[in-house]
Amino acid sequence: MGPYEWMSWKEAEGVVGKWAAGYRKLGVGKGDKVTIFADTSRDWMFTAMACVHQGIVMTTAYATLGEEGLTHSLNECEVTTIFTSADLLPMIAKVSQKCKELKNVVYSGAAELKALELVKHLRVLSLTELEALGEESPVEPEQIDKEDLAMIMYTSGSSGPPKGVMLTNTNVIAAIAGGRDWIAPHLQETDVSLGFLPLAHILEFTSELNLLYSGVAIGYGNAKTLTSANMRNCQGDVQALRPTIFVGVPQVWEGIRKAVTEKITASSSIAQALFNSAYNSKLWCLRNGVPGLAAPFDKIVFSKIRDQFGGRLRYALTAGAAVPKSTQEFLNVTTVKLANGYGMTECAATAAAQDLTRTLEYGETSVATSIEMKLVDCAELGYKTSDVPRPRGEVWLRGPSVMKGYYRQEQLTRDTITEDGWLMTGDIGEINEYGGLVLIDRKKNLVKMSNGEYIALEKMEANYKVSKYVQNICVYADLQQNFAVALIQPVEKEIRAEFGADADYNELCARKDVRALVHKSLNEVGKGVGFKGAELVGSVILTPEEWTPQNGMLTAAMKLNRKVILNRYKADVAAVYA
Structure with missing residues (x-):
């Protein structure tokens, strides 16, 4: 890997125009569909x-x-x-x-002859060939309407086949506008x-469209080359690019916190004492509105952590799932101002985000300017907008960024969007004393136990991930x-560190003493964040198999x-409850 190479806006416009003309030459016109299936x-x-x-x-498909899933989306959209x-x-x-309508394939990168032979029954072009095709037959930009369909973005399919979310030009533009109102005051040239x-x-x-609209340059990387730890004889993406803005998911931030801790x-005990003293001192400075006093701690102690991100990182956004309170605090003190965001595909992502001046206020978000929000009673779960001191209920959203509907699923659309345009998110939220929206959990993941207690599965999972195991x-x-x-x-390295590097890993995961150690760690984490009763898990099952999209344990997202997961380990679960 070499240094980043940049393109100007003019150069980018030229390439995009040629590719657009190339697709037209392939017979793809206004209203037709092109699937993007790539990293x-x-x-x-x-x-x-x-x-x-x-x-x-x-139309989109995760790589x-x-x-x-890919066959489903290609056939559904023809x-x-x-x-x-x-x-x-x-x-x-x-x-x-299985996709009889598929005729043309455009690919990036260098293809092996063997791979090209597999798709020879289709018309196959490299990007270089597509660009040449477009250069021969240039076209003007097509006139489009604000209510024209811009994209069909398929969800990851965690609860069944992927759903195609229809987003119009208005939906996308409104989401960009709402996001820009949040980030623009904090941007630099x-x-x-x-x-x-x-x-x-x-x-x-x-997020990328928002930043591009604001004139922010974007360099691309991937999870495999993200840090120098993953590379040999060259820098990782973050060290090479030295970004000032970063968008991540809880898994990224949790990984950073665990690596640092x-x-x-x-x-040494002296180094630990120095770190803890600097951490607590800076946290006090941040909580008391005097961040400038923390500069010596950043320079002496935390600069080494910041250097892992290139040393220039100023703001970061986390979304997609809940991040533990301890992790958000840790990142804010040691690394970057990390803000929570909230949204979903059905509202083009932009629903609410945390004020970048209040990033230590865990879970609090302000509703985006592109959308309106209200809470609706969820009586069966005990949440009411009349609750004191914090009104609680299901989050409903309405506005120009709310989707047109699910592609070819009219009944599901009617079940999700009310006649007067409210998107029923299925998320449970509350309004805090500052008027901020705080998410509690997903409606479908709130479970009532036999003793009458409700537990929030995603909340528990987010916090228990803090355990080093x-x-x-x-x-x-x-x-x-x-x-x-x-x-x-489990984290295999941590298990082996406790019970032996040479032991059979499958046997380790099945051992009672190993499970007991991990169970104890979870209970310590749970009690530390105030979990009580049924929120403290009664048993653990350790699975030696890695969870990936390839084996179906995780979705594409x-x-x-x-x-x-439950079907794979149903016998183990049954044994625990026996």
Whole structure:
């Protein structure tokens, strides 16, 4: 890997225009659909821009999406043309046998002859060939209407087949406007952002459009090359780019916190005391409105942590799921101002975000200017807007960023959006004393135990991930029981550090003393954040198998696929409850 190479706006416009003309030459016109099935990159975003240039509807598919999910989305949208990467051509070959409308494949990167042979029954072009095709037959930008469909973004499919969310030009523009009102006052001309989350996820897509609209340069990377620790003889993406703005998900921030605390724990008692003293002193400065007094701590203690991100990081956004309070505080003190964001594909991502001057106020967000929000009683779960001191209920959203509906699923659309335009999110929220929205949990993940107690599964999972033994966790509660069970993908390194590097890992995960240690760690974490009763898990199951989208344990968006996990370990769960 070499240093980043940059393109000017003029150069980017020229490339996008040629690609747009190339797609037109392939027979793709206004209202037709092009699927983008690739990892995040400049080429992904340029393809999206080329679609907008000609009023082509882009449909998205995660690069980690399996054969069944990709086949479903291609057939549902009757897609004739797909953009992908050279390494994904074998997957295109597989699904093409079941997708009779698919005719054209455009790919990025260098393709092996063997891979090209697999798709020879289709018209296949490299990006270089597409650009040449467009250069021969230039076209003017297509006239598009604000209510024209801009994209069909498929959800990750954690509760069934992926759903196609229809977003119009108005939806996307409104979301960008709402996001810009939040970030614009804090931007500088020299700001640079690192794009690495899946652009097939609405968080990354809308965030990048927001930053581009504000004139922020974007450099691209990926999870495998993100840090220098993953590289040999060269810098990782964050060290090479040195971003000032960063958008991540809880898994990223939790990984950073664990890596730092692991190093601190392994250091001398003097170094630990210095770190803890600096941490507590800076936290006091931040909480008492005198951040300037913390400058010496940043320079002497925390600069080494900041250097892992290139040393220039000023603001970061976390969204997609809940981040533990302790992790958000840790990042704010040691690394960057980390703000919570809230949204969903159905409202083009932008619903609420934390004030960048109040990032220590855990969970608090302000509703975006592009949308209106209200809470609605959820009596069956005991949440009411009349609750004192904090009104609580299901979060409903309405405004120009709310989707047109689910593609070819009219009944599901009616079940999700009221006749007067309110999007029923399924999220439970409360209004705090400052008027901020605080998310409590997902309605579908609130479980009533046999003793009458309600537990919030996602809240429990987010907090239990703080344990150094937990790589990933899925909490399950049998309604007929009075305790919950935690299914855990452990951090193998930490397990082996306690019980032996040479032991059989499958056997370690099955041992009672190993499970007891992890269970004790979870209970310590739970009590530390104020969990009581049924929120403290009654048992743990350690799974030696890694949870990935490839084996179905996670969705393409890296969220828990609860049904698959529980089905895989149903015998273990039954044994716990026996």
